[in-house]
Amino acid sequence: MVIGLFEWILLSFICFAAALGAVTLLTLGNRRKPDAPPPQPPLIEDDQTWLFDGAQLIQATPSSRHQAGAGELPDSWDSLRSALVARFPDFPDSQDQVSTSRGLRLTAKTPGDPGVLEFEWLDSLLRVRLIDDRRRKIEANLTRALRDELANLRNTVNRLPYPIWRTDDAGQVTWSNAAYNRLGREMHREGEVQAPLFPTPALMPERDSTRRVAAGRPDAGPKRWFDVTAIPDEHGRLYFATNVDAVIEAENAQRNFVQTLAKTFAQLSIGLAIFDRRRQLALFNPALVDLTALPAEFLSARPTLLTFFDRLRDQRIMPEPKNYSSWRHQMADLVAAASDGRYHETWSLPSGSVFSVSGRPHPDGAIAFLIEDITAEITLTRRFRSDLEQGQAILDRLDDAIAVFSADGHLTVTNAAYRKLWSVDPEMSFAETSVIEATRCWQKKCRASPVWGEIRDFVELRENRSDWWAQVQLKSGESLACHVHPIQSGAAMVVFSRITTDVMASAMMQPHLDQPAESRLMAGR
Template identity: 50%
Template sequence: MVLTDVLEWAGLAALCGAAALAASIWLQAETARAGSRSRQVARLPEQPEPVFLFDEDMLIDSSAAGRALLDGDDTDGRRADLSDLAVVREVLGKRFYGLEEIDAVEDEAVFAARDTLDGYELLVERLDGILRLEVRGIDQPGKNDARAPAALHALEAEYETLRSTMNLAPYPIWRVDDGGEVSWFNGAYSDLFHRTHGTRPQPGQRLFQSGLDSKPSGSRIRASISIPGQDSFYWYDVWIARHDGYRMFYAVDVGAVVNAEIAQRNFVQTLTKTFAQLSIGLAIFDRNRQLALFNPALIDLTSLPADFLSARPNLLSFFDRLRDARMMPEPKNYASWREQMADLVAAAADGSYRETWSLPSGSIYQVSGRPHPDGAMAFLFEDITAEVSLTRRFRSELEVSQTIFDHIDDAIAVFGANGVLTLSNAAYRDLWHVDPDASFAEVTVFDATRDWQTQSRPTPVWGDLRDFVSGTGERSTWWANVAMNDGTEVICTVHPIQDGATLVCFRSSAVSKTGPVTPGLIQADAL
């Protein structure tokens, strides 16, 4: 009985010893693994590639390349609102697909680069609650990554030069992969996105329309960007260059050009509306002497069909058609017609062409030619039939009136409100031995009274007459006797007439029915 108890206690002791030994061995192994992880974290700054360690969302360590990657990104202004993991995920998300799935990684996952020529992938692994992200190179067929340190330094310097050059470019530049996502953009693109949307570009957001992706390489497309809540647009000419796996886009601001084109189009529309309301026919020929612009009045005046004018005939065809339609003077010699047209074009180009056409229909057109910029030429057709008829009728009436005045025995002189002699008859010229129409100079009341004074005896009448003609107050008819140098008595009657003019009538007292009377206001029964 005693031996049995001893053996039981001995077995129990051996079992406890074995359990203690096993526990000690396990603890040593865990300590060694923890030390290995600690040594690994401590070695992170020496890693040549970007590596990040996270405890949940907090960054606890990163390699020198990782810190340089974060420092070179343009999201610094927004990091205050983001967790460490969200910042790294946004930075790396520009380069790798699907980083929104990082939180779901339980053991290990690899994320591919957006650009097939990148040559790197993102390794994500979870080690005892620690999340590790490493950008590591991948082996590509035919590519040798074994480069000397000097060569790697040269590549890094070249990369920095290209990166700064692209970011300093004043024009938006961006790259779209075959999946339709913007995988890279420069600083000008980011600034333009911020001006139009108020935020920095986000993964999956497009600044320019996606329809540009389908355009062939080498195309130049004019695209616009609307500003939310406004009616204004940004206009760009976008050049497209396709490469294996992606497309590059280069945009140049053409807002000033577009605004100038809109202003020119509005100006042309305004001119067109103005020309459409003119009663003068307008025909503008370009430097090639083809009809470039005409207005509806030209159709009404020339009776040329609208379809003929719309076909943009040349200048000679235009005038040939006018001749055929009898809308210009009939040429006397058809053989010299072309020479006459050549002279007409030369005169219009100098701005000296101006003629009056008397048409067979009785209408009268005034045609003038004017040079325009860039070798263009304009012809104006104006119907002056009514004006010419009125002028002719007025001239005829003047001739009839003058003839009537010339048959009146009394000498008549009419002075305007400005004191200039405007009308006289034959009896006036015979009485005073002057011909006012023989000189181009104006004859004033001072000139006339000077002539009268030399041919008459001294009298205050001429001074009173000068004051009366130039006066602006209340005026009434008066008369006076004037003695000529040869003793002949002449009755001078002065009448105020319309518009401030003055009528002066000289009548010999030998033919006066009333006989000599005292100068003064004329009596009604003496007229």
Template identity: 45%
Template sequence: MSPNALFTFFSLVVGSLGIAFLVLYGLAWIGARKERVDAITLASQDNDIVFLFDDEKLVNATPSAQSVLAAAADVGSDWSRLLSVMISKFPTLQYEIAELADRGNMALESRDGSAVLKCEWRNGLARLTLFDRETEQAHIDMDRHSLMAMEQELETLRATTENVPFPVWREVEDGTISWANSAYIALADSLSDTGETTSWPPAALFDTKLLAQAVPNESRRLNLKDRNGEPHWFDIHRFTIGCDSLYAASSADRTVKAEETLREFTQTLTKTFSHLTIGLAVFDRNRRLALFNPALTDLTALPAEFLITRPALTSFLDRLRDNQMMPEPKDYKSWRQEMAALENAAEDGTYEEVWTLPGGMTYRISGRPHPDGAIAFLFEDISAEMSLTRRFRAEIETGQAVLDSLSEAIAVFSGEGMLVMANSAYTSLWGLDPLEGIAETSITDATRVWHAKCAPSPLWGDIRDFVSQTGERSDWIGQTRLWDGRRLNCRFVPLPSGQTLVGFTPEARASTLRPALRPQASGTHFVKM
């Protein structure tokens, strides 16, 4: 055979093989396509709830299945939407479906045993069929009005949960979120590092272990940090519904901020009060100790460990009594009545009392009302003040006794011209009551009394001027006569702080003197010293 003929033969053979290969490939492709189309296509008479998924994309679903998806949350992909309605019945679905391609098929039973989810892997697609055991065994009749009422109630509940401004969610036993409202999903989206829309189930935002420890129907405060690391606080309420847990979270940022402000204010007050020497004890409206300073422990000898426990007012007073830090009562019943009166008086802001303690200490106790029904007690150690007062009083009494022992009538006037001291000889000379002789008496009042019992004289005007005079002054003396005829010697001595001493010495009446006559003004004179 010639070379040209051989080349032509081989060309025909290769071309025939290529055409045969293309025909076979086309037939295979058409068959695979037909199988995939058959797999995607659901029989119109199929009334089961069937879903077909290509990865997370829904490629087909029966009308019943589409009705199920209509109630799903609008979160992420088609698969996430299906999980939002299926995970409550099939908690392990999201984990086991990942093995479907390897296993080929599986059947999952719902938690309550009322349904079965059959999963099959067909030509790269996941076919999920939901069988309801209860409806297979019994036919449920429902009139149109009942169905409309149920749908209306469902719509109302759905609208309510979707529009509440705080997160609400439900978890199954293993902590997987089976339902969440829009506020929770929006919060999860805002805290997501990627900023992508949250898929189902959404991430657990709060520590499940801490929430599980929360007492049912009581709140627990937890915080979340945003993308900037700023904490946001929530008060979370937990409710048990069968084997599931329902949670509701309300924002507590304002409350936490107010508490921090109050805490800082209290700390500032505590630091301020810590430097005071007066003991402070503030009791709240429930009469429990809310605030105290270190001086209180020093004055009352009450341990700080006891005060930190926030004792009640009655316990606080009982401990004071036990430590002999308050006057010993005659009997316990009367003491209790006094303590009740103390509390009532403190509420009105009228309580103030001096306690003389067995150890010789003296305390001044004051009660002051505070806003919101609180009461503040002030404990002030006035032992030194009382000791000084007693010493001053003793010195004054000694000085008064010395003055009373003198025969000269002596009176002392202040720089303002008020009588501050007089002896018994003075009150006897001028016929004054010993108890009222110096009460609110001015130099004008005194000279009026003197003038009434003496002959007229310009001496009294000079005395008023001398007492009210400021600056440097000198001692001087003068004389006048009493109406009984006796000569009255007067001396006037300036004292420190603008005070003035006035002394009167009447001469003894002579036996040869005639009956007293009113002397003329010319018989009166005074001499400067």
């Protein structure tokens, strides 16, 4: 069979197409399909690594994402080169410049920059790895700093004098500091199972709270008191305990002191009412109930200060105010005066009783009012004053001039005849009149006589004194009989009388000034 030219041409074309198809299939078999999973070459997680299939980036480590800026991952050879060429100027323009046998190793341009860029072929894939010792040093320093900070925190927590511990949701202690462990050793006997020091689940029913609880066994001596604060978190609860034994002791001492004061106040005859800084009755004693006749139930209800005084006014235990519209202002003035310690008044009640009321400031803004029944004292004072006035009236009715000197030599009593005779009123003088000043006054209106010196000596004597008399003469020529008498408590009385027959008869019974002083003293024994 003879083959023509056309058949030869057709046969040649078929052979060429078959060869071309075989080459194409072989090439496609050697290349990875785009949608096939990429190979998994070993990558160094601590370094930034990129894996290229041709110019296409197919895999990269997470730490290499920031090289393209704005958190984007370089997606091609050109984008990675653009990101690193400033640091590595010799970054190859294409992958063909990387040797298939030895790869490529580049160092950073800047002196002191330890960065190294390595290029390595893995079959048909090219791996680019950035080895940066600075990052490793930073991470090492950060790890060391975190380790030091953790050690410092542990040391600080374990040195705290306050117990700290953590529990899970079931209430089991999962962590505790040294103070908690030390407290546990103190509270439990050696060898016994250490139970939780505080009943924390029952202690803290609320989510976040602070409670005061006692720790310790009943047979381990006095309990130890703590203020325990619970802070919830996602892992359970964190507890902090502060020892308040000193606070408990102070509260007990204060309570005992208040009880002692209450017992003492109960024995007082003075009514006591103490109002706190909110002006509520905080403390009163039984004498206040007796004096004011206010019900104990009313006082126990802790009335306010204004309510207390309103009730006193209703009970007519205090003077009726002249103007009810200004009552509140008067009470405000009363409180202000009591706060400064200036309030002190005497209440004369319609019943005839007399109360002495005073206000005193107390610490922390409190005010104490003391109500004392001084009716007996006032009655005695009034009676004494009445007796004095009556005695003075009797003296003023006498014709003789009388002067009484106290033991210290001051003029204390005179009568109307004395003031008329000597034209002087000692009561009008602010200063006390001494015996020297009195005798000088007498001497000015009389003729010279040794009597005045004798009177001064007599007043200054304290014992061995007796009655005596002498005759003195006024400058007007009138004669007076001067009688000197010792009286009780070292006092002395001088009486000036106009000379009459009766006066002379009485005077003759007493030693005369002309007698020797020794005989006058003997007469008084």
